[in-house]
Amino acid sequence: MNLTVLWNLLVTGILRGGLYALMAGGLALLFGVMNICNFAHGELFVVGAYVAYFAYVTFGLPPLLAILIAAGASFLVGALLEKSLILPLRRRSKGEWIMNTFLLTSGLSVVMQNTAQRVWGVRYRGITQYWAGTIRITPTMSVAVDRAVAFLIAVVGITGFWLFLRRTNVGRAIRAVSQNETGAMLVGIDLDNIQTLTFALGSMLAGLGGASMLSLIPAYPFAGGKPNITSWFVVTVVGLGNVSGSIVGGFIVGLVESFAFFYLGSGWQDVFSLGVIILILLVKPSGLFGSEVKGVLER
Amino acid sequence: MTDVTQTNQTDSSPTRSIWPTVWRWLQDSPIQPVAWPLLAILLLLPVVFRDAYLHRLLAASLLFGAQAMVFDFTGGYINAVNFGFAAFVGLGAYTSGLLAVNAGISPWIGMPAGALAAGLVGFITGALTLRLRGVYVSIMAWFVGLALMAVTYAMVGLTRGAQGINVPYLLETPDTLPYYYILLGMTVVIYVVLRLVIHSRVGLAFKAIGQNFEAARASGVDPTRYKLINFTLSCACAGLLGGFYAHFVGVLTPGMMVTDNTIEVMALSYIGGTGTLLGGLVTAFLITPLFDYLKGLMEIRLIIYGMLLILTMILYPAGLDGLFQWLVGRIKGRQKQG
Numbered sequence: 001m002n003l004t005v006l007w008n009l010l011v012t013g014i015l016r017g018g019l020y021a022l023m024a025g026g027l028a029l030l031f032g033v034m035n036i037c038n039f040a041h042g043e044l045f046v047v048g049a050y051v052a053y054f055a056y057v058t059f060g061l062p063p064l065l066a067i068l069i070a071a072g073a074s075f076l077v078g079a080l081l082e083k084s085l086i087l088p089l090r091r092r093s094k095g096e097w098i099m100n101t102f103l104l105t106s107g108l109s110v111v112m113q114n115t116a117q118r119v120w121g122v123r124y125r126g127i128t129q130y131w132a133g134t135i136r137i138t139p140t141m142s143v144a145v146d147r148a149v150a151f152l153i154a155v156v157g158i159t160g161f162w163l164f165l166r167r168t169n170v171g172r173a174i175r176a177v178s179q180n181e182t183g184a185m186l187v188g189i190d191l192d193n194i195q196t197l198t199f200a201l202g203s204m205l206a207g208l209g210g211a212s213m214l215s216l217i218p219a220y221p222f223a224g225g226k227p228n229i230t231s232w233f234v235v236t237v238v239g240l241g242n243v244s245g246s247i248v249g250g251f252i253v254g255l256v257e258s259f260a261f262f263y264l265g266s267g268w269q270d271v272f273s274l275g276v277i278i279l280i281l282l283v284k285p286s287g288l289f290g291s292e293v294k295g296v297l298e299r
Numbered sequence: 300m301t302d303v304t305q306t307n308q309t310d311s312s313p314t315r316s317i318w319p320t321v322w323r324w325l326q327d328s329p330i331q332p333v334a335w336p337l338l339a340i341l342l343l344l345p346v347v348f349r350d351a352y353l354h355r356l357l358a359a360s361l362l363f364g365a366q367a368m369v370f371d372f373t374g375g376y377i378n379a380v381n382f383g384f385a386a387f388v389g390l391g392a393y394t395s396g397l398l399a400v401n402a403g404i405s406p407w408i409g410m411p412a413g414a415l416a417a418g419l420v421g422f423i424t425g426a427l428t429l430r431l432r433g434v435y436v437s438i439m440a441w442f443v444g445l446a447l448m449a450v451t452y453a454m455v456g457l458t459r460g461a462q463g464i465n466v467p468y469l470l471e472t473p474d475t476l477p478y479y480y481i482l483l484g485m486t487v488v489i490y491v492v493l494r495l496v497i498h499s500r501v502g503l504a505f506k507a508i509g510q511n512f513e514a515a516r517a518s519g520v521d522p523t524r525y526k527l528i529n530f531t532l533s534c535a536c537a538g539l540l541g542g543f544y545a546h547f548v549g550v551l552t553p554g555m556m557v558t559d560n561t562i563e564v565m566a567l568s569y570i571g572g573t574g575t576l577l578g579g580l581v582t583a584f585l586i587t588p589l590f591d592y593l594k595g596l597m598e599i600r601l602i603i604y605g606m607l608l609i610l611t612m613i614l615y616p617a618g619l620d621g622l623f624q625w626l627v628g629r630i631k632g633r634q635k636q637g
Contacts, residue, residue: 054321092616100612103380108609111609233442267449283426
């Protein structure tokens with residue numbers, strides 16, 4: 001293999017890794033804090049992509065502003081979904097909560113995909129790039145500015161999210177709820193608000209991913225499918241609910257995928273991924289870095 | 300749709316009538332009391348109304364309903380939702396279809412072979428994940444399903460990929476009615492087998508202790524073993540129905556394995572009420588004909604399915620079965636007063 005091919009594979013892998021880390025981080029947060037299996041995570045990616053497209057192309061806003069608006073919109077949609085669907089479900093359901101959230105959000109995903117198709121049709125709404133130009137490193141190795149900035153946004157998003165969880169009081173409250181719900185309630189944390197906020201934050205990360213990757217993945221009703229599957233793949237591999245693990249895992253999966261795609265082609269790459277996950281679950285059911293959810297084994 | 304755990308004790312004096320005893324026996328037997336009139340209706344309906352369109356609708360409803368029933372067998376009884384269900388149906392369909400196309404093997408052998416293939420993959424999936432929490436089974440089954448679909452798309456030499464394959468029909472007649480009765484027979488057999496497993500010693504113990512693992516272990520039941528039997532059987536039945544689908548429709552494409560189809564079956568079983576077996580079956584007969592009018596509008600159909608699933612889960616988790624039980628309760632209450 002020559003150096004240029006290797007370079008391209010690495011760049012693609014790391015760029016995709018940034019996206020997966022962003023999305024998987026959000027998914028893991030939802031699982032870690034609220035015990036929610038959000039199957040509609042990919043749909044919030046699509047929300048971000050559509051909003052960014054309309055803001056950037058239809059309204060002609062500057063790229064960064066469009067991306068920010070998209071992230072804000074996904075945050076709002078997430079908050080709305082939590083208040084209107086997840087909260088009533090939580091009030092209702094006694095046992096089997098995790099399974100119920102999985103089913104509810106899978107229904108939600110179908111509704112959102114098909115509503116988007118009804119409203120906007122199956123047309124691809126993509127852009128070639130937000131920012132023009134390429135950065136040359138050597139005569140044969142280069143990276144498009146657009147990709148580099150998208151990656152930067154992912155990194156900033158992940159870092160900001162990380163700092164928010166570690167350094168702010170609200171972030172600490174979220175982590176407190178993830179560790180012990182009753183204890184958090186006892187020290188005066190409003191559970192309902194924290195849970196809405198968590199869901200909205202997770203949604204925002206997915207929306208940010210969708211908006212910043214618009215040049216790579218155009219907005220269309222079913223654009224969320226692949227990112228959804230992959231972020232699920234990441235959180236399962238690293239261990240359900242493990243937020244920091246998901247960020248590392250996102251990059252690993254991005255790189256592995258990029259190389260597997262090169263050597264195996266798109267069809268067999270999925271089979272390869274499945275083989276990997278079976279092996280990992282076989283040896284270590286709690287995932288590579290361990291799950292932060294209590295009781296992986298049902299006993 | 301009553302369950303053995305909630306056997307009704309309306310009459311305690313043995314001299315008054317033998318009906319309570321008969322009733323209780325019926326409820327414990329492999330076929331629930333409500334299933335008899337249902338079976339009678341399903342047997343007679345196509346004879347009374349001799350209309351080709353109605354026959355096709357009935358067959359389509361039954362095919363969906365039988366899938367919902369098989370799905371509920373795991374989803375409602377061991378709380379493990381098979382999220383790759385459509386792919387297991389597809390595996391059965393492709394196994395039977397490819398055997399017929401490439402080796403000239405009769406569909407009557409191909410269909411059980413499809414069941415075997417789906418059961419085997421189900422067994423491996425279950426063996427790997429059923430000792431973990433319920434959600435791992437779902438995710439794993441989902442990944443297995445996605446991989447099966449990916450393989451079907453990728454093995455162009457064998458499956459012709461996205462183009463799909465044409466499969467010989469089960470019967471030589473173009474009439475739907477014989478197919479319908481064959482499917483009805485298969486459904487009854489599957490139903491009885493599922494009921495027998497649910498009412499087996501292990502199944503009853505599993506249900507009685509409320510799926511509590513500690514209690515199950517303490518009372519000498521191996522929960523994982525029961526779950527594995529359940530999951531494997533359900534996958535095998537899905538494969539069998541898939542085999543029938545292959546030789547009924549005559550065309551197979553990898554798209555039949557897509558997750559949306561799983562959600563459709565799942566919605567049916569949840570709207571019907573989980574842990575009832577028949578709930579999903581009845582719902583299929585109510586919804587499928589309704590949706591036939593929306594044939595060209597797949598997205599609206601899926602939106603309604605998704606909405607119904609969401610609404611059932613949030614507003615009325617007991618589903619149609621809950622409604623039915625409530626009605627039965629009301630009628631019984633009135634009889635007692637009168």
